[in-house]
Amino acid sequence: DYLLESVRRWAEGFGIDGLRLDVAYMLDRDFMRRLHTFTRELKPDFVLIGETLHGDYNQIVNDEMLDSCTNYECYKGLYSSFNSVNMFEIAHSLHRQFGGDPWCIYRGKHLLSFVDNHDVPRLASILTDKSCLRPAYGMLFGMPGIPCVYYGSEWGIPGEKGGPDGDWALRPALDEPAPNELTAFIKQLAHLRSADDAAARALNYGAYRNVVIQNKQLLFERAYDDATVLVAVNAVNEPYTFGAGELNGSFVDLLADDAPTVELPGSLELAPYEVRYLLRA
Structure with missing residues (x-):
């Protein structure tokens, strides 16, 4: 009850439209069901997105629990395909998840897709060939899912996990924006997704x-x-x-x-x- 009332305060007092649930794969399933019902009564379009690392996303992304979750399978497939020059890896994952065969398990679902975040190395650091930044983002915005861009990565900044600063090396304070050609390309991709036209409908749905x-x-x-x-x-x-x-x-x-x-x-x-x-x- 305390947690749900906290959500109510954020939704009604601060106008939030959704929650990102940390380590969602460890949360009690009945609590997520109750949270789903509660937030839908607050706002019909309130969104619940969970952090998941592996396993069957359908277990918590369904009509009773979460709307979406982090797609770590395709995160790994994206950077790994470019580093190993093996596009079969990401193509296999995308077909396994969203393809037309009866056994493709996430058709019709909108998972949160990304190339980096606050827990993993920046794309500019993990890519062997830095020139692959552009095609990697082209893949991200072209494939099924909800593309998510981590702050600063739209400029191609580096960031390694670990070291004396731990994960904080991935979360620096940035003095001012530093847009460049990569930024312009990502902005162009985002506009295609957010438009109200046939191309956007195909890319989104x-x-x-x-x-x-x-x-x-x-x-x-x-x-x-x-x-x-x-x-x-x-x-x-x-x-x-x-x-x-x-x-x-x-x-x-x-x-x-x-x-x-x-x-x-x-x-x-x-x-x-x-x-x-x-x-x-």
């Missing part, structure tokens, strides 16, 4: 399907109703040309200046480390 998987490149599809976006990622410092029947026709090049319409002949050329979002016209 669309089904996931692998189209072409290579060690160094990945092409996948996000489709929702009549909207289809193809996400193409090149993880290395060499050009690459995708070939696929899905790349035949007219597309809006969402990340290009002024989002032009392009005609593709069944293939797509990518520059080194390039990311393309293509909305079928």
Whole structure:
């Protein structure tokens, strides 16, 4: 009762819209059910997001408990795929979670996706090839889930876990913003997600399907109703040309200046480390 009344005070007195529950995998399940009912009565759209590290997220992300949880499986898959130059790893995780097969376990759920946070090394420190920052964020905003950007990482700042300062090395005080080209790219990706149009609906709610998987490149599809976006990622410092029947026709090049319409002949050329979002016209 004390905890629930504390939540009421935060919601009614300070206007919060949700809670992030630390170590949610260790919380009492009945308490989470009670918290869910209580917060829905406070605000119908109050959101509950839990920290989970492993296991079956469905056990606590469901209609009775939490709305979402941290997707540590795909966090590991993201940086590891770029470091090992093996896009099969992240492609497997994304299909296992969100693909179209009956055994894909998280279809229709919106897990919290991230490339770093306050508990793990900054992406700029854990990546072997720092040029992969751009394609890694392109993957993050293109894949299913709720993309979350940790403060300072939109500028590409480093941060190692451990050492004499412990985790506080990951949580520095920053004197002032330091935007750069990476910041502008992430801002562009965020605008695509937050728009009220067909591309945003596909990226936010669309089904996931692998189209072409290579060690160094990945092409996948996000489709929702009549909207289809193809996400193409090149993880290395060499050009690459995708070939696929899905790349035949007219597309809006969402990340290009002024989002032009392009005609593709069944293939797509990518520059080194390039990311393309293509909305079928």
